[in-house]
Amino acid sequence: MKPSERDSQNMAKRETLWMTKKGPSACGWLFFLLAVLAWVGCTRGRLPSGIKPSDISLEGIQTLAVLKFDGSFGETVQSHVLKRLSEVQHFRPIDTPQVHRPAVVRHGQSDSPKFFCTLKELGAEGIITGHVNGRIQDIHGIDQIQVTEGTGHYKKEKNVYGEWVNVEIKRTVVRPVPYIIRQASLDTKYNVFNVKTTGVITTGTLKETYNEKFGGGEECGPFGHKLSDLPTPDDTLDELAATLATKLVAKISRMKLARMIRLDEGGNTMVKQGVDVAKTGLWDKAVEIWEQVIHDEPDNASAYYNLGVAHESVGDTKSLEIAEELYKKAASHGDKKLYREAVARIQGAIGESRDTREFPSNNSSSRNGMGLH
16 A cells, blocks of 8 residues: 555655755645655555565465574574564464474474464464574685875975965875675575465575675775674674565565665664654654754765665655665765665666556556555
8 A cells, every 4th residue: 555646746846855955844744744654554664565476375374373493593583584474464473482393294294283283273374484504704804905195295286276385295005904704694494384284385495695895905995895884793694584584475475575675773863763763663753853864964874865765665666766866865975885785776676667667567456555465
C-alpha cells in the first residue's frame, strides 16, 4: 500500500525545500505527511513490494515456527530471520528458541515425532531452522604511501592576479600508513519442515562473505575506507547475518522483499534521535527531525542520507529520483562508502523502475500495493 501517484508528486515538490536547505512550508509539509502516513500505515519497517514466484513452495503454510539456529552465530541469524518474516504479510512467524531442530533427517523425514507434536501445539504449520558457521579475522599491515608536505621554505611566485606572493616549497615523501583488512564469512545450512506431514520441504546452504580494507592506501584515496571507519566485529557479523536472513526469506516468500537499507546514526545527537524514531515506525517524525538538522546544519551528510532512505523506501519512480538527489547531497558533504553505495544502488533501482513502467507485467496492480496477502 504505497502512496498514490498524487501523493508521490506532492512528495516530489519537497525536493526543492531540501535541496535549498530551507524549512518546509506548511502546505508542502501537509502533503508530505499525508503521503508518509499512508505508507507507514502499511508497514512499520520496509514494505514487501510486489508478487514473485517463490523458489521453494510453501503452499498452505502461513504460520512458521522459527526454531533456534545452532552454532556460535545462530542466535543472530535467527533474530534477523524473524524480523524479515514479520515484514512479509503472507507469513505469521513464531519465535521458538527453546525448541531445538531435529538432529537426524533421513529420506525427507525427521526422526523426531515429539518434535512435531510440540510445534503443532504452538499452532505452527511450517518450521524453519538451521546451523550457522562463521569466522572473522583482521589482517594488519602497512602501506608505503607518497604524500606531499610543506618544507617550511618559501619562494616568490606570481598569483592569478599577477601579484608576487610567498609560496611554500613542497616535497614528496614516503610515509608508512597502517591498514586493516577485515575478512569474515557466515554460512548456514537451513531446513524447512511441514508440520502436518512431518516431511522436509527443503534443505540448502547459503553463504555470505566480507572482505574490506580500511586505511593504508585507501586512507589517502578519495573513495577509500579510513581506518576510523572500521566497524566492530559484531557489527560486521550482524551485517552478514542480516543479508543471509534476507536471502533465506526471499527463497520461501511470494513477496518481493525490499532491500535492507541501513540508516546512518552519525552526525549529531538529533540525527541518532531520528534513527531511533524511524526504527519504531514513526517515519514522519523522523523525517521532521532530519529536516530540522539540515535547516540548522546545511552540510550534515547523515541527515541528507537518512532522508534519502525515507524516500527510497516509498519505492515509486519519483521518490527514487528524490532519494538519488539526497544521496548525492550526502556524498558531496561526507566521504563514506555508505553514501557512495546508496547513489549506485538508487541509480540501479531507478533504471529498474523505469523498465517496469515501460514493460508492465500482469502483476502491475500488486506492485501498487493491492492484493498482497
